Amino acid sequence: EAQVTQNPRYLITVTGKKLTVTCSQNMNHEYMSWYRQDPGLGLRQIYYSMNVEVTDKGDVPEGYKVSRKEKRNFPLILESPSPNQTSLYFCASSLASNQPQHFGDGTRLSIL
Amino acid sequence: KQEVTQIPAALSVPEGENLVLNCSFTDSAIYNLQWFRQDPGKGLTSLLLIQSSQREQTSGRLNASLDKSSGRSTLYIAASQPGDSATYLCAVPGSARQLTFGSGTQLTVLP
Numbered sequence: 239e240a241q242v243t244q245n246p247r248y249l250i251t252v253t254g255k256k257l258t259v260t261c262s263q264n265m266n267h268e269y270m271s272w273y274r275q276d277p278g279l280g281l282r283q284i285y286y287s288m289n290v291e292v293t294d295k296g297d298v299p300e301g302y303k304v305s306r307k308e309k310r311n312f313p314l315i316l317e318s319p320s321p322n323q324t325s326l327y328f329c330a331s332s333l334a335s336n337q338p339q340h341f342g343d344g345t346r347l348s349i350l
Numbered sequence: 351k352q353e354v355t356q357i358p359a360a361l362s363v364p365e366g367e368n369l370v371l372n373c374s375f376t377d378s379a380i381y382n383l384q385w386f387r388q389d390p391g392k393g394l395t396s397l398l399l400i401q402s403s404q405r406e407q408t409s410g411r412l413n414a415s416l417d418k419s420s421g422r423s424t425l426y427i428a429a430s431q432p433g434d435s436a437t438y439l440c441a442v443p444g445s446a447r448q449l450t451f452g453s454g455t456q457l458t459v460l461p
Contacts, residue, residue, distance in 0.1 A: 278453075344391075
């Protein structure tokens, strides 16, 4: 089954404790992206990747890192999480940036 | 910077009605526009993607139109059903391959 898988689905942690949210797709997609969704602000793009070793900033990259060492994986790294990064995070992938995106089910992060 | 607006923010209709959701964008230099559906607690499901060279796309009871010159798109849902209840979002890509989303229209179809 074609899918985008995010882990964990839920995480409660404390300020400053490094965490990684994994994202994996099994569709051989080149384009992958991370978004955060916040009430009143909607979905905003954090980072995206056009292909392996090619990443670029979205609208709200501050406080986040990403890597794309393999085509299927696009982890989101919070080196020193802060409470303002409490949000619902989505990973997405597509064949190319101008093709329909497939979304994961989301990761709800709470930073205390 | 691209801005995407969706009106109305919420809509409640009785089952069987035809309805139109609106999406407007400020920068008409887009190469496509996507409509998504989001169910509570779930990710987004792509419904329709319209390339900039197209004026509309259809999938089942859904029809999306695109008017680049006026910066508008509409999503038409025919014969609405309770299962159509969800939040509908439109999104357009920017010049740097970023995707900008509208804030969504929350649709409730009453049985």
